[in-house]
Amino acid sequence: MTAEIVVENVSFVYPDGTHALADVDLQIPRGHRIAIVGQNGSGKSTLVRHFNGLLRPTTGRILLDGLDTVGVHVAHLASRVGLAFQNPDRQIFAGRVKAEVAFGPRNIGMAQVEVEQAVYAALEAVGLTGQADTNPYDLGYSRRKLLALASVLAMRTPIVLLDEPTTGQDARGVARVQKIVSDLADTGRTVIGISHDMRFVAESFERVVVMRAGRIILDGTPSEVFARESWDALASTYLEPPLPARIGVRAGVGSTPTDALLVEALSQRKVAAS
Amino acid sequence: MVTATAASAGIGRRMVPFALATIPLVASIILINTFLFPGATDTIVSIGPLAPTWTGLTAAAQATLRVLAFALSVAVFSLTTPTDDLLTDLERRGVGRRAVFVIGAAIGMVPRLVERAGEIVDSQRARGLDTEGARWRRVRGVVPLAAPMISSALTEVEERTLALEARAFSAPPRRTTMRPLPDDSQQRALRWGLLVFVVVAVAASVSGALGIP
Numbered sequence: 142m143t144a145e146i147v148v149e150n151v152s153f154v155y156p157d158g159t160h161a162l163a164d165v166d167l168q169i170p171r172g173h174r175i176a177i178v179g180q181n182g183s184g185k186s187t188l189v190r191h192f193n194g195l196l197r198p199t200t201g202r203i204l205l206d207g208l209d210t211v212g213v214h215v216a217h218l219a220s221r222v223g224l225a226f227q228n229p230d231r232q233i234f235a236g237r238v239k240a241e242v243a244f245g246p247r248n249i250g251m252a253q254v255e256v257e258q259a260v261y262a263a264l265e266a267v268g269l270t271g272q273a274d275t276n277p278y279d280l281g282y283s284r285r286k287l288l289a290l291a292s293v294l295a296m297r298t299p300i301v302l303l304d305e306p307t308t309g310q311d312a313r314g315v316a317r318v319q320k321i322v323s324d325l326a327d328t329g330r331t332v333i334g335i336s337h338d339m340r341f342v343a344e345s346f347e348r349v350v351v352m353r354a355g356r357i358i359l360d361g362t363p364s365e366v367f368a369r370e371s372w373d374a375l376a377s378t379y380l381e382p383p384l385p386a387r388i389g390v391r392a393g394v395g396s397t398p399t400d401a402l403l404v405e406a407l408s409q410r411k412v413a414a415s
Numbered sequence: 416m417v418t419a420t421a422a423s424a425g426i427g428r429r430m431v432p433f434a435l436a437t438i439p440l441v442a443s444i445i446l447i448n449t450f451l452f453p454g455a456t457d458t459i460v461s462i463g464p465l466a467p468t469w470t471g472l473t474a475a476a477q478a479t480l481r482v483l484a485f486a487l488s489v490a491v492f493s494l495t496t497p498t499d500d501l502l503t504d505l506e507r508r509g510v511g512r513r514a515v516f517v518i519g520a521a522i523g524m525v526p527r528l529v530e531r532a533g534e535i536v537d538s539q540r541a542r543g544l545d546t547e548g549a550r551w552r553r554v555r556g557v558v559p560l561a562a563p564m565i566s567s568a569l570t571e572v573e574e575r576t577l578a579l580e581a582r583a584f585s586a587p588p589r590r591t592t593m594r595p596l597p598d599d600s601q602q603r604a605l606r607w608g609l610l611v612f613v614v615v616a617v618a619a620s621v622s623g624a625l626g627i628p
């Protein structure tokens with residue numbers, strides 16, 4: 142499978158001299174679900190902001206379907222790469238929920254009928270269908286966060302970047318975000334998530350990239366990244382494997398980063414023992 | 416006096432951006448006064464319909480000096496006085512806690528607003544808002560950029576007020592001072608000297624001794 146996003150030897154230095162990325166190489170095939178994790182300041186957000194042109198590499202290059210993003214306006218890249226920011230209050234401005242969600246689709250020139258369809262589909266996906274005419278500021282934080290997510294889903298971009306989508310969400314909200322990630326992948330869209338929630342990462346993504354000090358230190362499936370051999374590397378960037386992974390190691394059934402994998406491994410051992 | 420103070424503080428080079436920032440204002444002052452000073456007849460030279468006057472040029476020079484003196488005074492103050500020192504000293508001298516907080520919050524808010532503005536611009540650009548294209552397109556983006564800025568600032572004020580009250584901001588006892596101020600005899604002497612200079616300069620100006628109209 143050819144890579145949809147290619148990061149070639151990218152380094153990035155902020156104007157204040159902070160070295161945020163150092164020689165990062167990464168290939169993300171179309172339709173993949175990939176999580177980028179690491180401690181604060183490890184370069185996760187800086188990296189994904191290169192994908193839609195908000196940041197440009199100091200050295201190296203980013204290719205989207207073979208197209209070098211250098212010189213391409215963010216407004217143009219926005220129709221290919223949607224980015225849901227961590228803080229919804231940095232983007233909400235409209236007086237009604239549906240107008241907020243329609244903002245992105247209108248900017249990228251979607252037809253009016255399609256905009257309406259996209260808005261209601263996105264609101265349904267995040268569970269805000271009944272709030273279409275509500276003022277966004279009358280929603281609680283977790284719902285404003287879902288609104289911000291809907292405003293990006295409605296743009297129907299082939300690549301969706303989610304920056305800490307589960308922050309502030311209760312279990313129901315996390316489950317909803319997990320379903321959104323799964324549904325996006327089912328429609329062939331590439332989903333890239335940044336998260337500190339290792340359980341969400343293990344449950345929702347097929348590949349995990351771990352960053353530390355602007356470099357990639359681990360890259361593999363959740364079972365590989367959360368396996369016992371990787372724990373020291375995870376600890377070096379202040380991450381802990383999800384609880385099922387730790388239980389699996391304690392129980393001696395191998396790497397089991399999700400509840401389902403843990404239950405399956407324990408069942409197999411029981412069957413084998415009997 | 417301002418430039419001498421800046422030189423003695425070793426911040427001469429850092430004053431340059433402040434001086435350059437006055438160029439648009441100074442340019443307009445010079446143009447308007449030199450060419451449009453009301454009632455002036457002492458023409459320097461006639462260039463078609465334009466007739467710059469000596470009176471206008473003199474008035475422009477005076478106004479420019481005032482603008483520069485003001486801008487560079489602000490520059491000297493901001494470059495030599497750490498905000499924390501200013502606030503601590505104000506409080507030590509009996510300025511009300513609320514007034515000190517308002518001054519500190521106003522000064523401290525500037526870099527935060529700049530940072531927040533950057534995040535808002537990034538958020539809207541990521542949703543296809545064109546901030547680099549034609550002027551009418553950029554005008555269309557004013558509301559999406561300004562509204563989150565204002566609403567988040569208001570929200571922050573409310574949250575901060577509650578957080579302050581929760582930490583006994585309005586409690587009656589005088590607050591414990593944790594920060595000793597670096598203030599030696601030279602600084603005190605210079606402050607008194609500057610105060611005397613200001614009083615003498617104002618008196619001379621009011622009495623007409625300086626010959627400034």
